[in-house]
Amino acid sequence: MGGLVLKALVFYAPGDVRVVDRPEPIVNxxxxxxxxxxxxxxxxxxxxxxxxYTSAKxxxxxxxxAGVIQEVGHGVEHISVGTRVCVDPNLGxxxxxxxxxxxxxxxxxxQAVGVTRDGGLASYVSVPAELCHPLPEGLSPVHAILGEPLSCVVHALDRANIELGSKVAIWGLGTSGIMMIQCLRAMGQPTIIGVSHHEDQRNLALRAGATQVMTQEEAKQSLEVDLAIEASGSPSAFEPAFNALAPGGRMLLYGVMSPGDVVSLKPEQMFRRELTLIGSYVGPRTLDRALSLLAARIVEPEMILGDRLNLEEAREWVLKEGARKRAKAYVVFE
Ligand SMILES: [Zn+2]
Ligand SMILES: [Zn+2]
Structure with a gap:
């Protein structure tokens, strides 16, 4: 290696994202x-x-x-060149x-790969060796890119500490919502309700194992669940999800909202009905379990992966330009 130039998708400032040439990363x-x-x-x-979302510029x-280890830096002994790995982006x-x-x-x-230091939307990236998780037998690197989002889902369902036989509803049927449905189905949960205003997402939720799907309007009528999962990232989903909680119910806050978003909440209801709000952030130490779920096809990669994009299309995607793409959009490097 040496002197290689690679194409990368680079964030410069809010609204300014470009596909540019970058030098080969240094391996410290x-x-x-x-x-x-x-x-x-x-x-x-x-x-x-x-x-x-605060990040480096x-x-x-x-x-x-996910990818293959090409070179190891000084002092790296536990992992070798040629190993296929998925990266846990979060570094304490x-x-x-x-x-x-x-x-x-x-x-x-x-620190986080792709948030505070260079990420993987380039053909090469250097990362701390401790973040690399070898892929289980039979899991391809392209499918393994779902490891990180699924590790967040695994952590969230750990946090929710769900009881068997519960009624669960999920607002927002993007990648995470569909993965949650597949995990809840594998756990044997008898009532899994998917809520979305997108018809294609409701249909996908049924294929993934939802027992019922609803529009957001329908979910405002007489829905009562033990666990309400907000996975849309939209503040407008908070109140209907909260209002759907049965006595003793729990609400999991999973979708990424903006720092300035505000929701209203009825404390008297929380008090009298003993409701619980649970936050869940990223996926600490859950990536190996996530990769196992993918390798065992508990979460089916083909059902989650959507449109394959080139870097220029990926630029449009992050800037919300161009046509709507099927989740999960992704880029393959040849
Ligand atoms: Zn620390
Ligand atoms: Zn992500």
């Missing part, structure tokens, strides 16, 4: 160089692109990636209170 001690096989796009990239986007500092308490995702000095 403790890092590995990955030849990227594919990278997924997600709502977080759109939030970065419009400035509503002049940075390659892409926090959902190892020294703050939260890292010491085993909660690296709450780290006060957190």
């Amino acid at each position: 001690a403790g890092e590995v160089l990955i030849k990227v096989a594919a990278a997924g796009l997600c709502g977080t990239d759109r939030h970065i692109a419009d400035g509503s 002049s940075m390659v986007l892409g926090h959902e990636l 500092c190892h020294s703050c209170n939260y890292c010491r308490a085993g909660k690296p995702h709450l780290c006060l000095n957190a």
